[in-house]
Amino acid sequence: MLSNSSMRTPLGRVRGLGSAKSGTGHFWLQRVTAVANVALTLAFLCIVISLIGKPHAAAVARLSNPIVAILMLLFTVSGAVHMRLGMQVIIEDYVQHEVLKILAVMANTFFAIAVGAACAFALLKISFGG
Amino acid sequence: MAESRPAARPLSPHLQIYRWSWTMAMSIAHRVTGTALYGGTLLIALWLIAAASGPAAYGTAQWIAGSILGKLVLFGYTFVLLHHMVGGLRHFVWDLGHGYEPQTRMNLAKYSVVVSGGLTLLVWLIALTR
Ligand code: HEM
Numbered sequence: 555m556l557s558n559s560s561m562r563t564p565l566g567r568v569r570g571l572g573s574a575k576s577g578t579g580h581f582w583l584q585r586v587t588a589v590a591n592v593a594l595t596l597a598f599l600c601i602v603i604s605l606i607g608k609p610h611a612a613a614v615a616r617l618s619n620p621i622v623a624i625l626m627l628l629f630t631v632s633g634a635v636h637m638r639l640g641m642q643v644i645i646e647d648y649v650q651h652e653v654l655k656i657l658a659v660m661a662n663t664f665f666a667i668a669v670g671a672a673c674a675f676a677l678l679k680i681s682f683g684g
Numbered sequence: 685m686a687e688s689r690p691a692a693r694p695l696s697p698h699l700q701i702y703r704w705s706w707t708m709a710m711s712i713a714h715r716v717t718g719t720a721l722y723g724g725t726l727l728i729a730l731w732l733i734a735a736a737s738g739p740a741a742y743g744t745a746q747w748i749a750g751s752i753l754g755k756l757v758l759f760g761y762t763f764v765l766l767h768h769m770v771g772g773l774r775h776f777v778w779d780l781g782h783g784y785e786p787q788t789r790m791n792l793a794k795y796s797v798v799v800s801g802g803l804t805l806l807v808w809l810i811a812l813t814r
Contacts, residue, residue: 589776599762
């Protein structure tokens, strides 16, 4: 579809695809996670404030409350998805070298998934014990 | 790839050429805070892993968070998070097709500092007095 032998005009070929060649999907998911992040960030701040000065046992009890645990899971997962998308745009803006860019975008994905998985695992372990 | 002529479109604010303005500063601030939050997510992961690991690890995390340096980092994180959140709300206004008039843009930029600064102080007032 991107080959030069196409009968389509250059504008027709690229319209809607953007620099990441994935159309508006990236932009839209960034907005959806941004909207979610507003509510989840406020919940996160309330949760952290409520944990100040609490010893381990009390903190674990609070964090394993189903509502608190689900809000924390949503906050960390939505945050990881959102920050991956955002950092990818920054990389695409500043890293000009094609190979370095692909490696940086890949490393960004690995980092976001690793951090998200670490948060999710820790939260589940706190909730389910063991 | 596609045979293209450079388009006469507006460029991003260039740090060394443009005179600083509120809107430019807040545009850059949104990117800088997004990057800082990217790193901040690692701190959340470490905190949750400490809580999942047991009282000793959680005690260490609490000691670090309660130290002067820890408090400074957490205060900075709070402001960065709330500034990025309020900046994101500004993006939502634009996404809905509003707020493009010069005076409105300027006001949105100024108020985003005032509102996020105020929210940060409110959060810390609550945190320090409970
Ligand atoms: C609290 C609610 C949040 C809102 C409303 C929000 C909103 C947004 C919006 C609208 C954008 C796109 C800006 C653009 O298109 O130029 C963005 C970019 C970004 N966000 Fe967020 N965000 C939030 C939280 C977070 C969090 C928690 C993180 C990191 C863990 C984060 C990291 C980023 C990054 C790295 C970018 C890319 C910045 C850029 O391209 O200049 N955001 N955010």
